[in-house]
Amino acid sequence: MVNRRHIRIKVMQSVYAILQSKSDDLTKEEKFLLFNIKKTTELYVLQLLLMVEVRNLALEHIEIKKKKYLATHEDINPNLKFINNRLIRSIVDSPEIKAYVEGSKLTDWKDNREYVRILLDELIESELYKDYLNDTEDTYYNDRAFILDFFKSIVAPNEKLFDFYESLNLSWVDDYPLVNTNVMKVIKQMDKDDYFTLSQLKVKEDDEEFLVDLFRKTILHQQEFTGEIDAKTPNWDTERIADMDMILIKMALTEFLYFPSIPTKVTINEYIEIAKDYSTRKSSYFINGVLDKLLKEYNKSGRLKKIGRGLL
Known part of the structure; x- marks a missing residue:
């Protein structure tokens, strides 16, 4: 499932892009943002298909060996356990x-x-593959466990594969961990007679609305927020504050003021965690300090209007 943190990261990247380009075409940028997040499904499908293609290539090798002039008994009577894997x-x-x-x-x-x-080369050389072929147990659950281990230990961590995906779509760098986690989760849950679906990566209607609203409102109010941030950081020249820190603070302020159902603690925690991965080493402390000051001011002035208990 595409979660809210992943959505915030996508919005952060789009806000950064539109501010850097100085574009004022919000509709165009929104369409690109929605297209970008839906491309996550493509990465998910590619990861599944990759395991199918590894199986297909293994079958090609088997057929070639059968046609050898001096084919061995093993060449003519190959172990087809991987070829017939039920999960594949x-x-x-x-x-x-x-x-x-x-x-x-x-x-x-x-x-x-x-x-x-x-x-395929890495798989064939692995003890995982040899143990699987030699295992006399032939069940769906044995097949499922093997594919899960294959994906987790060989496919997901492959650096050349990661670099390839990055060359296809830069945004997939951030999608890769999410997609791999979902692939493993789905494999674990698969049962006999189940088929893979795409529901795991579909963006729910309310999440899509959150994505567009967060992006648009952050952009529309970002100049206003710049002044408020300046007032709470008198010892900092705005130009000295990292661009990503400013964007994350502005997104958090947008959630404070324009998303009444999101608890302020959730907002603060989310952006602190995102800062740890996408900004400087000390950014999370700086962002936390600025948000804390502005939250107190919003509460005091009555600007903060959250709906429901425990949302402050």
């Missing part, structure tokens, strides 16, 4: 995956088979 079959047979691939015309692994080969 549930990806191949998924109606939603098929429809998405056809609609999006995804051809990434046919055009970039070197990454499939890299993963």
Whole structure:
């Protein structure tokens, strides 16, 4: 599931982009933001299809060995446990995956088979693969456990694969951990006769509304917030404050004033955590200090209007 923190990160990136470009076309930027977050589903599908393509390449190798002039008994009678893996079959047979691939015309692994080969080579050399083929237990749950381990230990941490995704879409750098977590979560939950769906990465209607509102309101009020931040940081020249810190503070202030159902503690904690990953080493302390001062001022002046108990 695309969570609120991931949505905030996407908004942060779009706010940064529009401020840097000095564009005033909010509608265009909103459309790009929505398109960008929906591309997360494409990354999810690519990660699933990648395991299918590794299986397909393994089958190609088996067929080639069978046709060798001096084929061995093992070449002619190969172990097909991986080829017949039931979890892989549930990806191949998924109606939603098929429809998405056809609609999006995804051809990434046919055009970039070197990454499939890299993963297959690593898999074949692993003890995980050897143990799986030698295991006499032949059940759906055994197949599922193997694919989960394959994904977790070989696919997800592969640096060449990560670099490839980054070259395709820079925003996928931030999506990659979220997608991999979702892939592993879904695999763990799969049962016999289940098919993979895309519901895990769909953005809920209220989350999409939050995304657009947070982006638009942050941009529309950002000049106003600059003055308020200046007033609470008299020893800091605005130009000395990191751009990302300013954006995160402004987004938090937007949530304080224009999102009455979001508790202020949640807002503060979220932006402090995002700052730890996306800004300077001391940013989280600076952001916390500024937000604390402005929150007290908003409470005192009556500008803060939260709905429900425990929201301050």
